[in-house]
Amino acid sequence: xxxxxxxxxxxxxxxxxxxxxxxxxxxxxxxxxxxxxxxxxxxxxxxxxxxxxxxxxxxxxxxxxxxxxxxxxxxxxxxxxxxxxxxxxxxxxxxxxxxxxxxxxxxxxxxxxxxxxxxxxxxxxxxxxxxxxxxxxxxxxxxxxxxxxxxxxxxxxxxxxxxxxxxxxxxxxxxxxxxxxxxxxxxxxxxxxxxxxxxxxxxxxxxxxxxxxxxxxxxxxxxxxxxxxxxxxxxxxxxxxxxxxxxxxxxxxxxxxxxxxxxxxxxxxxxxxxxxxxxxxxxxxxxxxxxxxxxxxxxxxxxxxxxxxxxxxxxxxxxxxxxxxxxxxxxxxxxxxxxxxxxxxxxxxxxxxxxxxxxxxxxxxxxxxxxxxxxxxxxxxxxxxxxxxxxxxxxxxxxxxx
Numbered sequence: 001x002x003x004x005x006x007x008x009x010x011x012x013x014x015x016x017x018x019x020x021x022x023x024x025x026x027x028x029x030x031x032x033x034x035x036x037x038x039x040x041x042x043x044x045x046x047x048x049x050x051x052x053x054x055x056x057x058x059x060x061x062x063x064x065x066x067x068x069x070x071x072x073x074x075x076x077x078x079x080x081x082x083x084x085x086x087x088x089x090x091x092x093x094x095x096x097x098x099x100x101x102x103x104x105x106x107x108x109x110x111x112x113x114x115x116x117x118x119x120x121x122x123x124x125x126x127x128x129x130x131x132x133x134x135x136x137x138x139x140x141x142x143x144x145x146x147x148x149x150x151x152x153x154x155x156x157x158x159x160x161x162x163x164x165x166x167x168x169x170x171x172x173x174x175x176x177x178x179x180x181x182x183x184x185x186x187x188x189x190x191x192x193x194x195x196x197x198x199x200x201x202x203x204x205x206x207x208x209x210x211x212x213x214x215x216x217x218x219x220x221x222x223x224x225x226x227x228x229x230x231x232x233x234x235x236x237x238x239x240x241x242x243x244x245x246x247x248x249x250x251x252x253x254x255x256x257x258x259x260x261x262x263x264x265x266x267x268x269x270x271x272x273x274x275x276x277x278x279x280x281x282x283x284x285x286x287x288x289x290x291x292x293x294x295x296x297x298x299x300x301x302x303x304x305x306x307x308x309x310x311x312x313x314x315x316x317x318x319x320x321x322x323x324x325x326x327x328x329x330x331x332x333x334x335x336x337x338x339x340x341x342x343x344x345x346x347x348x349x350x351x352x353x354x355x356x357x358x359x360x361x362x363x364x365x366x367x368x369x370x371x372x373x374x375x376x377x378x379x380x381x382x383x384x385x386x387x388x389x390x391x392x393x394x395x396x397x398x399x400x401x402x
Contacts, residue, residue, distance in 0.1 A: 001105065003054075004113040006089035010039035010049025047088070054086065057111050061104070068307040075104070081312070092123055126191050127232075129398070135237035137268075138398055141192045145229040148184040149222060152177065160223030164199040164380045170206060170214060171254045178203070178210035181218050188225070192233050194264055194274040195390045196221055198377040201260070201276040205253075231395045235268035240314045242267040242304050244323040245367070246297045247374035248279075248289035259283045261293035262377030265304060270394025273300060276377045281347060288346060290330035295353040297323055298334075298362045305361060320363035326372045334364045 003009070017033040020026065039049040055065065063073040063084060075082040082095040082104060091108070095101045108114060120128050129138040149155045182204050189197045199221055206214045246263045253260070258281075264274040275296075283289035301321045309317055325331050334353045356362045369375055370385070373392045381389070 001091040001093070001108065001117065002115040003089040003091065004115065005041075006054075006112070007039055007041050007043075007046040007050050009112055010046060010051075010053050012036060012039055012045075012049065014045075016043070050089075051086075054112075058084065061107055066307065066310060068303055068310060074311065076312075083311070087124065090123065092120055124191070125187075129232065136234060136398075138232040138234045139192045140230070140232035141188055142229045142232070145188060145225050148181075148188075149226055149229075151184070152181050152222060154219065154222040154226065157219070157223050157226060159227035160220055161227065161383050162380065162386060163196045163221050163224040164202075164217070165220055166380050168213070168217060168220075169254060170202060170217060172206060172209065178215050178218055179207040181222070182207055185218070185221060189274075193225075193231070193395070194271045194393050195228075195231075195376065195386075195395055196224065197274050197276040198260070198262060201278070202252075205278065228395075230397045230399070231390075232398060233270045233394050234396055234398060235270040235394060237268065239266075239268055241317065241319075242272065242301075242308070242321060244297050244301050244304075244321065245372055245374040246290070246293045246323060246325050247369075247372055247378045248283075248286070248293045249378040250283065250286045250289050252378075253278060257282055259289035259292075260378065261289075261296055262374045263293060263297035263300065264374050264377070264393065265300070266373065266392070266394065268394075273304065274377075274393075275300070287327060287329040287333070290325060290327035291333055291346065291353075292350050294323065294325050294330055294334060294364060295350045298353045298356045298364075301362045302356060320357075320360050323362050323364045324367040324372060325364055326367055326369045326375075328366060331364050331366055 016036045018036060019033055020030070026032070039046045043049075058073050059065070061075075062077075063075045066072040066074060071086050073084040073086070075084070077100065080095070080097045080100055082093065082097070082100055084104070085092040085094070091114075093101050093104060105116060109116065122128065125141065125144050127140040127143065129140060130136070146155070182200065185196065185200045186204065189200050199217070203214060203217050203221070242265045244263060244265045246261075248262060249260050251257045251259055256278075259279050260276060261279050262276045265272050279289065279292055281292065283292060301323055305317075305321045308314060334357050336354075353362070353364070357364060373389055375381065376386050376389045
């Protein structure tokens with residue numbers, strides 16, 4: 001559902017005057033101004049006023065706002081669940097009772113001028129594909145990827161097998177239209193393509209002063225997307241307990257000698273949260289780099305666990321969420337300090353993971369590098385191994401769904 005002229009629905013908390021608009025100036029009263037009765041587009045508080053108005057309205061109906069994700073509202077009635085997701089003026093309704101969903105729709109249409117697009121097939125440029133028989137949900141950005149390939153004249157390029165290539169190391173010293181291309185790629189990694197998360201994160205560091213080598217790296221990503229644009233995130237109705245995977249490279253940033261934190265969470269056989277970001281501190285050992293990313297991922301795991309408990313998706317979900325790490329020393333340090341010389345200088349904020357583990361919210365477990373789904377986020381892997389991890393992320397072609 002889409003709210004028409006959503007920002008015009010907001011109530012103003014302040015008294016605001018504006019000049020008479022061109023074409024609506026009253027002759028002889030040109031010096032007078034208009035007093036606004038409602039919010040209008042162009043006001044800095046317009047979006048907030050609309051959000052407050054919608055929040056009050058939907059709570060009046062009986063919805064409760066999620067404490068962990070404020071754009072999600074939940075409604076429970078006689079064991080029937082309705083979830084409402086609001087993104088500015090776009091609304092997505094999810095529920096297991098069609099009659100109640102239509103009831104909520106009718107009520108919303110009475111409150112605001114809206115367009116009802118029926119069963120969701122696209123949301124924010126992402127195609128939603130469902131196979132009810134096999135209980136499969138898939139998210140695809142093939143159309144968006146094709147669009148940006150055309151925009152940057154890469155639609156006729158060769159298809160790439162990998163998102164990055166061996167032996168290419170980027171630096172500010174090597175520093176075209178790289179920024180626009182990278183911005184377009186960022187939307188892809190945020191929504192449905194964790195497999196290019198690491199390499200897009202690397203090229204995004206050099207947008208202020210890119211050079212030829214940086215543009216070559218960006219084009220390599222486009223070539224890979226051309227080959228894999230039909231890949232979609234696929235989820236099943238099983239394995240509804242999320243699992244996290246963490247990994248870190250060691251001082252891969254040539255300019256600042258900083259490491260990269262990489263993590264991914266899998267639910268229903270598909271990735272739901274992923275991240276690849278340069279660490280703010282300089283890690284002087286692989287243990288510290290892995291320990292830092294484990295702490296960052298543990299905080300995300302606590303949020304995921306709380307959110308899932310709140311939504312009551314999985315009954316009796318009170319067990320610790322499993323976080324996999326391939327560094328034994330880092331795992332040991334999440335429970336107790338084993339080597340004081342290596343850990344005594346680590347900033348206090350990164351020791352939060354000890355408290356999280358102690359409270360039983362997260363359990364950090366060992367996994368081999370070969371089985372670590374976050375491994376492609378830290379390095380360029382051989383094609384076969386990379387494809388294995390990409391499949392483990394839930395990315396695959398499903399031609400029968402298209």
